[in-house]
Amino acid sequence: QSALTQPASVSGSPGQSITISCTGTTSDVGGYNHVSWYQLHPGKGPQLIIFDVNKRPSGDSNRFSGSKSGNTASLTISGLQAEDEADYYCSSYTTSRSYVFGSGTKVTVL
Amino acid sequence: QVQVVQSGAEVKKPGASVKVSCTTSGYTFIRYYMHWVRQAPGQGLEWMGLINPSGGTTKYAQKLQDRVTMTRDTSTNTVYMELSALRSEDTAVYYCAREGFCSGDTCSFQFWGQGTLVTV
Numbered sequence: 001q002s003a004l005t006q007p008a009s010v011s012g013s014p015g016q017s018i019t020i021s022c023t024g025t026t027s028d029v030g031g032y033n034h035v036s037w038y039q040l041h042p043g044k045g046p047q048l049i050i051f052d053v054n055k056r057p058s059g060d061s062n063r064f065s066g067s068k069s070g071n072t073a074s075l076t077i078s079g080l081q082a083e084d085e086a087d088y089y090c091s092s093y094t095t096s097r098s099y100v101f102g103s104g105t106k107v108t109v110l
Numbered sequence: 111q112v113q114v115v116q117s118g119a120e121v122k123k124p125g126a127s128v129k130v131s132c133t134t135s136g137y138t139f140i141r142y143y144m145h146w147v148r149q150a151p152g153q154g155l156e157w158m159g160l161i162n163p164s165g166g167t168t169k170y171a172q173k174l175q176d177r178v179t180m181t182r183d184t185s186t187n188t189v190y191m192e193l194s195a196l197r198s199e200d201t202a203v204y205y206c207a208r209e210g211f212c213s214g215d216t217c218s219f220q221f222w223g224q225g226t227l228v229t230v
Binding site: 001003032033034036038040045046047048051052055057089091093096097098099100101102103104 | 145147154155156157159169171172205207210211213215216218219220222223224225
């Protein structure tokens with residue numbers, strides 16, 4: 001199972017919105033309404049920020065939103081803040097009854 | 111509250127095996143699958159497999175299925191991941207992650223351990 005394709009890096013200024021794409025195939029992203037997004041800060045464990053394409057764990061920031069079209073899912077971060085600087089990974093369930101992660105995107109706040 | 115605590119860092123020689131533990135509390139152990147995910151230095155996350163703590167059934171990533179074994183101990187609410195025939199490419203931080211927010215057969219990884227560095 002090949003990793004889902006994400007841009008290596010995305011950057012933006014504080015207050016701006018950025019979008020990270022996550023492209024797979026009909027065997028994963030396109031086949032299920034199950035895409036999750038995880039945030040990783042250096043030295044810390046992953047944190048779930050979006051599940052089932054566009055749902056947020058309760059209490060989490062509404063600046064994070066998700067969507068999907070065909071084989072590509074997207075994570076949008078609105079009102080970019082310094083604390084959003086981290087690595088972001090998408091994940092999808094697959095037809096092999098397994099899971100696959102994206103290649104990861106480093107977000108830089110300028 | 112849910113807690114997931116992993117065992118400490120390990121240093122192993124090539125060809126050896128390593129066994130990492132993941133002890134849980136704050137929920138009914140047998141109700142949620144546990145997954146293992148690893149991240150090699152400078153690399154992305156890689157899903158390794160899962161275990162159903164209720165019956166002990168497992169599902170492994172194809173590239174690791176000959177070398178990985180996941181088990182559980184319901185008396186201590188602990189899951190284990192053992193990786194054999196270690197090679198330098200197995201140097202990574204290994205995470206256990208309890209599933210949550212499930213829809214049918216698919217779940218997200220809601221609660222994560224702190225990670226265990228394995229150096230080969």
